[in-house]
Amino acid sequence: xxxxxxxxxxxxxxxxxxxxxxxxxxxxxxxxxxxxxxxxxxxxxxxxxxxxxxxxxxxxxxxxxxxxxxxxxxxxxxxxxxxxxxxxxxxxxxxxxxxxxxxxxxxxxxxxxxxxxxxxxxxxxxxxxxxxxxxxxxxxxxxxxxxxxxxxxxxxxxxxxxxxxxxxxxxxxxxxxxxxxxxxxxxxxxxxxxxxxxxxxxxxxxxxxxxxxxxxxxxxxxxxxxxxxxxxxxxxxxxxxxxxxxxxxxxxxxxxxxxxxxxxxxxxxxxxxxxxxxxxxxxxxxxxxxx
Numbered sequence: 001x002x003x004x005x006x007x008x009x010x011x012x013x014x015x016x017x018x019x020x021x022x023x024x025x026x027x028x029x030x031x032x033x034x035x036x037x038x039x040x041x042x043x044x045x046x047x048x049x050x051x052x053x054x055x056x057x058x059x060x061x062x063x064x065x066x067x068x069x070x071x072x073x074x075x076x077x078x079x080x081x082x083x084x085x086x087x088x089x090x091x092x093x094x095x096x097x098x099x100x101x102x103x104x105x106x107x108x109x110x111x112x113x114x115x116x117x118x119x120x121x122x123x124x125x126x127x128x129x130x131x132x133x134x135x136x137x138x139x140x141x142x143x144x145x146x147x148x149x150x151x152x153x154x155x156x157x158x159x160x161x162x163x164x165x166x167x168x169x170x171x172x173x174x175x176x177x178x179x180x181x182x183x184x185x186x187x188x189x190x191x192x193x194x195x196x197x198x199x200x201x202x203x204x205x206x207x208x209x210x211x212x213x214x215x216x217x218x219x220x221x222x223x224x225x226x227x228x229x230x231x232x233x234x235x236x237x238x239x240x241x242x243x244x245x246x247x248x249x250x251x252x253x254x255x256x257x258x259x260x261x262x263x264x265x266x267x268x269x270x271x272x273x274x275x276x277x278x279x280x281x282x283x284x285x286x287x288x289x290x291x
Contacts, residue, residue: 004049004079010071012199017132018069021051021155023196030207031055033189034128034153043149045096045129045139050076056128057085064090066099097135097142127152127210133201136160137176144183144210145222152210153189161188161206169271175229181274182217182225184210217278225281232269232277240272240280241265247284257283 004010012018021027030052036042036059047053047065049072057063057080067073073093080086092099127149131139136156143152156164164186166172180186192205217225231246240263244254258265260283263276272280 004075010075013069016069017134018048018072019133019197019199019201020048021130021192021196022198023192024051024055026192026196027051028055029190030128030153030155031059033207033209034059034126034151036060036126037124040124040126042126042128045127045143045154046132047076047091048072048130050079052128052130053080053089054083054085057088060088060126061123062088062090064092066092066094066096068093068095097138124150126150128154130155130205133157133203140164140176141179144180144212147212147216149212152184153207154210155192155205155207157201158191158204158206161208164208168273173270175233178229178274178277179225180210182213182278184212186210220285221278221281224285225278228277228281228284229269232272232280236268236270238268239266240269243269244280244284248288253287256287260286 012020034042034056036056038059038061040060042056042060042063044053044056044063044065047067053063053065053076065073065076067076070093073091077086077091080089080091125148127143129139131154137160140154140156140160143149143154160176163172163174163176164180165188166174166177187209189207189209192207194201194204197205227247228244231243232240234246235243240258241254244257244265245251247257248254255265257280261276261279263272263280269277
């Protein structure tokens, strides 16, 4: 990795949380876990210098690789050419969080068929990536709210993985746990040592598999759930009866929300399973009566 950085006159940028995976065995494990077939399209978030892009491109039909750092994307283009893989990878220089979703959908749609052939709308869209530490949570929330993908295998810092797998009434359980659990099934696959990266980060990582739930939340449900989570976890020691007053100062409305959801107002938000917090969000929407 240091030789590649030197060749292209690059250096890791702390501001962008750049830690490059340098263990090809771990990259192969991630690519294998994605279970991409020659008919699939893979969206890779944060391609860096291609540690994961290369094994993905060897397994999938097409890879749409998003990389925020233009200098890295330029170097990756050369690396792909040297491995004979450039024709199967569409490099996009963009911040995934700011990439217009319409543009993303166009890229994925165009990758579903070869030029001059009939489009194959049945091709699966898979997602992979080594998510930058500094923006892991926003990227996860962006991903789970974007429909149309079949499976995701992503690497996150172990602390975030622990939060996603946390049980109610534990310190790691919080709004991120619930926001993701109400959209996806999350399964930790394996840990990756910090020594597999350059430069070496201060934490280890975990690879997760995510699969969208059969029923996805409507935009209004997502908005109401976000409001309930902000109230329930904003001050964790408050009971729900007191916490929900940030939604409405009317005690009668608060009690109506609790009654409709069948939730004990003496409990704290952290004690509820994700589905019960979603019940509160739906009750809040019904009681409030505003779009």
